Amino acid sequence: MKAKSKGIANVHNVRFYTIKPRAIVSLAYSKVLKCLALSREDGSIELWDMNYAPYLDRVIQLTSETAVEELAWASKRLFSVGLSGKLIEWDLESLQPRCEQSPTGNALWCLDINSDETELAVGSEEGHINIMSIENDEINYKTLFNKQMGRVLCCKFDKPGVRLITGSVGAVRIWSVSKGTTLHTMTLSSKFVIVHSLLVLSNNTIIAGDSAGFVTVWNGANATQLEANQVLDANVFALAINEKEDRLVCSGKEPPLIRVLSKTQIKREESVCDRWIKFLQREAHNHYVKSLIVVDDHVISAGEDGLLCITSISKTSGAITKYAPFLPGPVASVAPSANLLLLRYPQSLHLWKLGVPQENTHKQTSIGGAGGLQLLQTPDKLIQLNVGATKFIQAAAISPDSSWICYSTVDELRLSRLKANPLAVERLTENLPAELEVASHISFSKSNQLFLIHAESRELRCFELKKNQVNFLYSVYLSAELKSPISHVLVSPCGNYLVVATSNHLIAVWQLNGKESKHLLNLPRYKAGTTALAMHENSPRLVVAYANGRIVDYDLSARCFVCETGKHFVGSSRTHCIKGLLLDPQNPNIVIAYNEMHFYVLQSLDRKDDSLKSPSSKTKRLSIANEEAVNKSVRRYTFKMSLMRQHLVQACRLGDQELVTISIQPKNLLAPLPPPYIRKKYGAA
Structure with a gap:
């Protein structure tokens, strides 16, 4: 009988895992599902469950060629548009397109849904604006507006849904939804200023953020300008408003600060007017912020660094919570017998030999203990396996005895034999079972059995691995019990x-x-x-x-x-x-x-x-x-x-008293990005 462990272990602290940050392009929040949808520049759409602590619930994996520019929710329905020119409604169970439309035939930049969730507006590269009906769980063409000059970069319905406000280069326009004609055109300080973001309040106030760093406020009834404040040096990419419409949040590129403005009554002689006054600011990002959303008293921000940040818009709490752009699923797999670690990246696999401590300093150190052991052998990168730039590795694993490496992209699965002397990877291509198909989850057992989850059929497939032979053993159909996307798979030890x-x-x-x-x-x-x-x-x-x-x-x-x-x-x-x-x-x-x-x-x-x-x-x-x-x-x-x-x-557990932890260092995460915007502060050198 083994003696009980006292919880003492040696820890390999792996800090050389660095993934290139994948910028977040768009955010959309569903109040019904309490679900946050975000799109990244690599084409993926992530769905975060926000009921309790935020966690990544499911991922729709696309390619950078089909990258999403904007997302929008209509109750429990998720829509997206992108530069591919397609308007897509997503099936959240199969994680596949439920319905596709090409409203204009060219790139789509923006998307908005009216408050009744019956109509959807899209703006295109060529200046076309389409109104689509989304009633009865369908997407049908309804109205095409008169073509405007230049691309439509942002659009918002007013609260009744009878007017549509659009932003483009040099102007903000108010359209009649029923007629498709322009009612008002509000010009900016220059014809070259770009309108990046729009808001329409319940009192018909229009707020726009532009490339000159200004937040401009108009009266939507008569198109008169009420105020203009320069909140950034340049590029106000994102605007958001709370439910009470008394806190306006804005952010962008120069500097990438999150600035909160408060709606305040200003009394001048006998007149009283509302003005947006600086309330507070948060320094959550070092690189530009692309999108903002306000949920209750918290603002969710995201941008070039790929970090999802949540902070408060009240002065009572200044804490900033950050979530790194992790890949979905396990990113590491270990082979304890050979002291090997396999790390998964979006387009590559890296095989490392872990460090070995010196014998004279090899003492068990508690997990919370400070310091470290001197290494006799430093970690060594042995092999790197690459896939195409447009592919994505969704699952990978190494066998416990370090004899096999298996990985799967969205399109193909590869099984390779790992040879020790000399070190080489030999891919198996002949006499493979037909059941060895693309997998969403991969794991090995101690007896060298390979387990795959075929996501499309929701089927577990088990294979026996011999020296140069793969035999299909059996399959287990999981679809009778599983009706939703699989998030976690575990085969017992x-x-x-x-x-x-x-x-x-x-x-x-x-x-x-x-x-x-x-x-x-x-x-x-x-x-x-x-x-x-x-x-x-x-x-x-x-x-x-x-x-x-x-x-x-x-x-x-x-x-x-x-x-x-x-x-x-x-x-x-x-x-x-x-x-x-x-x-x-x-x-x-x-x-x-x-x-x-x-x-x-x-x-x-x-x-x-x-x-x-x-x-x-x-x-x-x-x-x-x-x-x-x-x-x-x-x-x-x-x-x-x-x-x-x-x-x-x-x-991961490497042995009974040996652990491996994989961390991403913030400086390594942000290293591939351009230098952050440097803002001179008062009193600083």
Whole structure:
């Protein structure tokens, strides 16, 4: 019998993982779903669940050729336009286009939906403006406006939906939606000034941000200018307003500050007028800000650096929360036998040999301990595998014995043999099973079995790997239980269980037994989304982390919860969800949980809390055979210690007392970008 671990481990702190930041182009928020949609310059669309701590729920992977310029929600329907000229409504379950239209045949720059969510407006490169009907879950052509000179860069409906305001080079125009004609044209300070952003308030006030750095306010009824304030040196790319319409948020390029203006009554002699006065500013970004959204009392900002930032628009709180542009899914895979680490990038795979400490300094160091061990051998990059610039690697893994590397793009899957002496990668191309197709999730077992999830059919496929041969063993159809996109896949260390979590908060478990594999159970559905999964090595117990900071330990054989944490067991779980879980094979009472900012060690106490009963007794879907399991008390996880990290991507267990943590250093993340805008401050040299 192995002695219980005391939670002591050596940690490989990998800080050489650097991905090029993928700029965020557009943001859109759905109040109905509490979902934030954002588009990146590489063509991907990310959907973030904002019900609790924000987490990346699902990704629509496209290419840079089909990059999205603007997104918009109509209740639960998501629309996008881009320079490909297509207006697309997305199916959020299949993550594929539900409906496609080409309104003008040329590039589309902007998109807006009226307050009744019955009509949609798009503006094009050639100056065309189309009104589309989106009633009855369809997209139908309705009206084509008179062609204007120059591209239409932004557009907004007024609150009644009878007028459309557009911004272009040198002018802001007010259009009649029913007639498609111009009612008013408001010129700017110069015919070369570009209108980047627009807002229309409920009192028919029009606010525009332009390339000269001005925020200009007009009376929409008679097209008279009310005020003009220079809030930036140049390029106000984004504007946003809160629900009360008394806080105006603006940002852009020079400087990339988030400035908040407050609506204030100014009394001059006997007249009283409303003016926008500087209220506060936030320095969340060092590079230009492209898009802003205000949700409750928080502003969400994004731009060239790819960081998603959330900060308050009130003076009581100045905290800034940042989320790095991580790739969806696991980015690291380890081969413990050879001390190898495989890192996944968007268009490449890097294989590293991890460092080896000197024997005379090889002492176990606690996870929270300071300092480090002297290395006898420094980390060494062995191999780099590249794919085409227009392709994207969505899953990759290395086998535990370092003999195989498998990765999949959206279009093809490749399986290669890794040879040691001399070091070489040999791709298998002949006599491969027809079932070896594109996969969204890839994992290896200790017995060199390869598991793939075919996303389109929602099917698990298992293969046996021999020296130069791949044999298809069996498949398990998951579609009967899974109706939403798969977010997490876990094959237990013993190889007997498959756990799959989906975007609709379902966690399903299958018992793997070759062709006789069967669905075992579904865990009780929880109100928060699943953010991490892990299974104990020597017992059928599943540990699950949720977006609201809760962690539970579920016994699959007894079908009951045996341990849990309260909500927000640590402070940062309110802003950053748990990204991953690591279990100690020598001590099942120790759980390591980590998010983007912290590395936590938890321990379950033997003392039981009688006030907590198993919620499985209220679940109709689970047939509980053992009544004692129903009445079993649930133990509590207690917080033991934490370790600070910056943009922690992933952590892996290399051995019983050896861990690997992969972090992105902020300076390395921003290094590929142009130099940030330097603004001279008063009193500074």
